[in-house]
Amino acid sequence: MITRSEVRRAQEAAARLLEAAGIVLTDAERAGMEVAEFGLGELERTGLELVVYVNTDRYCAKELVLLPGQTCPEHRHPPVEGEPGKMETFRCRWGRVYLYVEGEPTPRPKAAPPAGSEEYYTVFREIELAPGQQYTIGSDTLHWFQAGPEGAVVSEFSSVSRDESDVFTDPRIKRLPGVTEG
Amino acid sequence: MITRSEVRRAQEAAARLLEAAGIVLTDAERAGMEVAEFGLGELERTGLELVVYVNTDRYCAKELVLLPGQTCPEHRHPPVEGEPGKMETFRCRWGRVYLYVEGEPTPRPKAAPPAGSEEYYTVFREIELAPGQQYTIGSDTLHWFQAGPEGAVVSEFSSVSRDESDVFTDPRIKRLPGVTEG
Numbered sequence: 001m002i003t004r005s006e007v008r009r010a011q012e013a014a015a016r017l018l019e020a021a022g023i024v025l026t027d028a029e030r031a032g033m034e035v036a037e038f039g040l041g042e043l044e045r046t047g048l049e050l051v052v053y054v055n056t057d058r059y060c061a062k063e064l065v066l067l068p069g070q071t072c073p074e075h076r077h078p079p080v081e082g083e084p085g086k087m088e089t090f091r092c093r094w095g096r097v098y099l100y101v102e103g104e105p106t107p108r109p110k111a112a113p114p115a116g117s118e119e120y121y122t123v124f125r126e127i128e129l130a131p132g133q134q135y136t137i138g139s140d141t142l143h144w145f146q147a148g149p150e151g152a153v154v155s156e157f158s159s160v161s162r163d164e165s166d167v168f169t170d171p172r173i174k175r176l177p178g179v180t181e182g
Numbered sequence: 183m184i185t186r187s188e189v190r191r192a193q194e195a196a197a198r199l200l201e202a203a204g205i206v207l208t209d210a211e212r213a214g215m216e217v218a219e220f221g222l223g224e225l226e227r228t229g230l231e232l233v234v235y236v237n238t239d240r241y242c243a244k245e246l247v248l249l250p251g252q253t254c255p256e257h258r259h260p261p262v263e264g265e266p267g268k269m270e271t272f273r274c275r276w277g278r279v280y281l282y283v284e285g286e287p288t289p290r291p292k293a294a295p296p297a298g299s300e301e302y303y304t305v306f307r308e309i310e311l312a313p314g315q316q317y318t319i320g321s322d323t324l325h326w327f328q329a330g331p332e333g334a335v336v337s338e339f340s341s342v343s344r345d346e347s348d349v350f351t352d353p354r355i356k357r358l359p360g361v362t363e364g
Contacts, residue, residue: 022204157243
């Protein structure tokens with residue numbers, strides 16, 4: 001669980017990074033920014049801030065914001081109702097992001113899984129993205145990603161997004177938010 | 183037809199607008215930027231500059247750049263091979279764009295079709311987009327758009343893009359580029 005004041009602080013920090021990236025949001029988008037804490041209660045380490053621009057039955061576009069060092073935990077997008085799982089393209093806009101996907105592990109990766117959760121991270125092929133660089137993740141492919149020390153802003157272009165179907169390696173994780181007063 | 187030096191000048195002008203919008207491109211993206219002049223030989227009035235980030239069989243993402251006052255002429259995206267036509271979301275990132283779609287014509291629209299081509303513009307429901315504002319155009323819907331006096335940068339999120347299938351109202355238009363030396 002996460003308190004309302006934690007949500008607000010994360011939204012404000014993410015809004016500052018989006019502003020640094022030159023990305024203009026409406027007031028409604030800023031106020032409605034999604035803060036995913038994945039049910040682990042360690043938002044600074046494991047979490048993600050999202051602005052969903054559009055999610056139709058054909059395509060989806062979002063801005064993903066990672067606070068400094070923040071990690072989006074390992075998951076995959078499985079097929080749903082006979083459609084292949086979500087395919088997504090990450091384009092780094094600001095900061096630095098370290099993306100890990102299935103394949104030959106990279107020796108001496110630049111990021112490490114959050115302390116205490118190492119056992120739930122199993123893929124280590126590293127793709128480092130600086131602003132202007134992008135990578136497309138095939139459907140149903142395990143992946144996780146972490147921001148560098150300044151944080152990161154990443155545009156995500158994809159097929160339809162069905163967050164409730166995501167499969168996380170860590171069985172403790174809940175994708176949908178729980179917020180408590182505070 | 184368009185000369186190589188006209189293409190280069192349009193690419194450079196568009197790159198400056200993208201930079202003003204805070205959008206970082208790779209050198210390859212800058213060098214490969216598409217300049218569409220639509221076969222009319224009046225690029226300053228009727229034309230579009232594009233950076234295609236990704237175009238898979240499931241989704242597509244581009245940056246569209248309009249130089250000051252430049253117009254992308256009226257067209258629609260018809261169904262192709264049993265799939266509904268392209269659906270697209272325009273999100274203004276910088277400058278101002280006037281988008282026209284089917285529906286009740288807006289009294290006193292802020293943009294006007296390019297001189298000499300008025301007869302090929304038939305839809306006049308105006309949607310004005312400032313940075314942070316967006317609009318989704320349904321498939322097979324006639325639309326055209328024009329930049330304000332400073333130009334415009336627009337992110338396009340969409341289903342798969344098949345430019346060769348686009349249907350333009352103006353029968354003189356050729357979507358695919360012809361470039362001549364010069």
